[in-house]
Amino acid sequence: MSNFSANKSGMSTQHQRRQSMPAPAPISTNVTPTIIATPPSATGTGILGGRFHSRHPMLLHGGPTNRFSAAFESLLSYIPRRRRQIRYPLVVGLGLYFFLVYLYFQDASTWTAIAGFKIKNLSFNWDTKRCSYRKDPMLFVKDSSSVLVIWEMNCEITEMDLVWSPVEAAGSKQYQQQLHSSGGEPNVASTTINALDKTHVVYTATISGIPAVNTNITYSVHPPKILSHLTRTYTFAHLPNPPLLKDREIARFGAISDNQCEVKQFFKVLKAMTEHHKVDYLIHAGDAVQEYDNLDNWQTDFASPLSYFRIGQTTPLIYTHGNHDYDVTGEYPYTGKRTWHAYTVAGVRFIVLDSNLDRREQDTWLEEELKSEECKKAWFRVVLVHISPYTQYWEKTAWEGKGEKHWGSFIRDRYVPLFQQHNVDLIISGHQHNYMRGQDDQMVYTIIGGAGGQLDEEQVEDYPAWVGGKVKFRHHYVLMKITGDRRLIWEAYDADCGSRLDAFVLHSRTEV
Numbered sequence: 001m002s003n004f005s006a007n008k009s010g011m012s013t014q015h016q017r018r019q020s021m022p023a024p025a026p027i028s029t030n031v032t033p034t035i036i037a038t039p040p041s042a043t044g045t046g047i048l049g050g051r052f053h054s055r056h057p058m059l060l061h062g063g064p065t066n067r068f069s070a071a072f073e074s075l076l077s078y079i080p081r082r083r084r085q086i087r088y089p090l091v092v093g094l095g096l097y098f099f100l101v102y103l104y105f106q107d108a109s110t111w112t113a114i115a116g117f118k119i120k121n122l123s124f125n126w127d128t129k130r131c132s133y134r135k136d137p138m139l140f141v142k143d144s145s146s147v148l149v150i151w152e153m154n155c156e157i158t159e160m161d162l163v164w165s166p167v168e169a170a171g172s173k174q175y176q177q178q179l180h181s182s183g184g185e186p187n188v189a190s191t192t193i194n195a196l197d198k199t200h201v202v203y204t205a206t207i208s209g210i211p212a213v214n215t216n217i218t219y220s221v222h223p224p225k226i227l228s229h230l231t232r233t234y235t236f237a238h239l240p241n242p243p244l245l246k247d248r249e250i251a252r253f254g255a256i257s258d259n260q261c262e263v264k265q266f267f268k269v270l271k272a273m274t275e276h277h278k279v280d281y282l283i284h285a286g287d288a289v290q291e292y293d294n295l296d297n298w299q300t301d302f303a304s305p306l307s308y309f310r311i312g313q314t315t316p317l318i319y320t321h322g323n324h325d326y327d328v329t330g331e332y333p334y335t336g337k338r339t340w341h342a343y344t345v346a347g348v349r350f351i352v353l354d355s356n357l358d359r360r361e362q363d364t365w366l367e368e369e370l371k372s373e374e375c376k377k378a379w380f381r382v383v384l385v386h387i388s389p390y391t392q393y394w395e396k397t398a399w400e401g402k403g404e405k406h407w408g409s410f411i412r413d414r415y416v417p418l419f420q421q422h423n424v425d426l427i428i429s430g431h432q433h434n435y436m437r438g439q440d441d442q443m444v445y446t447i448i449g450g451a452g453g454q455l456d457e458e459q460v461e462d463y464p465a466w467v468g469g470k471v472k473f474r475h476h477y478v479l480m481k482i483t484g485d486r487r488l489i490w491e492a493y494d495a496d497c498g499s500r501l502d503a504f505v506l507h508s509r510t511e512v
Contacts, residue, residue, distance in 0.1 A: 117304040131155035135303040138312035146208040162205040164219035242347035251346035255478035257285035257430025262452035285430035286322025286386035322386040349378035355387035370422035388429035390463040393456040438469035450476040
């Protein structure tokens, strides 16, 4: 038989089988259907029903319906229905991705700024830039009525003037009006020039005779007309006396120390401080650089970060020298030729000492200063000295083997009794790279050496002054506020996460 005949026979057999199959039973119309109760969210009448119906098992079993869950489910609803089973991992993954991108660009902005500091410095060192500013003007408090202005260029300009004038409010328009108004001639400060080498020319001028009232001071660096593009104008607050405003803050001081060669961490400290607080003055307790004679350190690790956040130009520094920024010649071209000195700012008498100089001349000066009327009448007496009387954390090998335990010991032996005798309220120090607060009777000791240097966690001493106090092994900065009701408010902040590490309040002991 042919294949065609066989196939035809098979087809006829299958047709016969289909005809022999029984017909399906008729559908009964008398059966009552069973109705299953459905949650409101599944029928579209609940809080989440408009979007999710009965698709989500959590909603069928009485899942969370609070505001957060509703917002989260609303966000997830934009994912196509066919991918609902992977929406949670997808959203979590996307969130993690964007968070990592955010962290990358946060860190990238820091590295970009630091790279800019290095490239700018190299271009000046290679003498490839035309006459310009290496370091923008920086302000240092000199005394109660004087502020030192220091800037650096890669060229020497003999006709470089600094003019200044008190103004009611900052602003270039008002400043120019005051300059050209009849009888309103600006004050001109003489400028001295110190050429360290061909590409490091330091200019220094002093704004002196500032009125003894709280005001804003606007100053300008004026080169010759042919170099008018180098003109710089800035404004800063001058607060020599506390106003009689009991219900408000009258001055804010930022406080840092020991940034040294860790420019990345120093950048983060300055960024955290400037993003969250506006300060009128910046206290620096020393060790701004690692190597004093290294001019690149002063450029990239100190001046450039301060200029990046416009701190140096608009915020006068209250500065003391540490062991790393100690000049054996006593010249100090970048911070001012000063050793020990004192001045009053916003009711606070700052007594700045030099822990590098164990000299009887400093002892005599300190005794006279503590007995002075300016010191006695101040609301608060604050000592700024780099090495604390009670350094407690250091490297054990250097502490014992290299004799570093004796550094600044004269501060503890000869000066602490004077502080106690003359009602000093607060001692601010650095040198030790962490944060500490202690107390001896009514005098508070603080160490704020956390602006960048590697943290010190090795305990080498156990002084009673720190018992019951605070110690934090974190990079940080301090905000010190003076209020009209004669309070000093101290707050220390973690520079990495922004949390507050410590806080205390001092009330003035000076009789009105």
